[in-house]
Amino acid sequence: MTRIRVVSVLAIVACLQVFVLAQKTSFDFDKATDFTKLKTFAFKDGTKVADPLIHNRIMEAMETTLKAKGLTKNDVMPDAIVIYHIAFDKQQDITSYSSGYGGGYGPYGYGWGGGFSTTDVQVRNITVGTLVIDVADAAKKSMVWRGMGVKEIDVQAKAEKRDKNVTKAIEKILKNFPPPVKKK
DSSP, X not given: XXXXXXXXXXXXXXXXXXXXXXXXXXXXXOXXXXXXXXXXXXXXXOBOOSOHHHHHHHHXXXXXXXXXXXXXXXXXXXXXXXXXXXXXXEEEEEEEXXXXXXXXXXXXXXXXXXXXXXXXXXXXXXXXEEEEEEEEETTTTEEEEXXXXXXXXXXXXXXXXXXXXXXXXXXXXXXXXXXXXXXX
């Protein structure tokens, strides 16, 4: 019985670590905007990442994702202006794991018991990245949609993994652009 409990606790701890690494996204938009009129886009500078290789990955992933949604790039007369902002934050990830067992014996409410437990605490420094994508109506010069993603960054990742991570992040952030139309 004790082994089953320890294995269960280990499985739960392993799952929690996977959930911590998952990207969290959110979006907001101007409900008065008719997004069907936004058919073309152009990019403008926001708060860019300092690394030109990552900047290029972000720009390519945004362009590919927006084109897959039916928009066309038009630097001369765009309907929408797309801007990204990026920020990095150093944080500490604290994980603790406790295990132990106990037992006892005694008839009629009297007896003896014993047990032990141990707790292991791990602290590691992590880098968390926040990517914000803003879409503005070029004619009105006002922001109409914002998407945001937050995730732990693997600073040791190889180039192929970085490509994949950036593409997935952009696709997930832009998943709800244009926002879903609610049927009345």
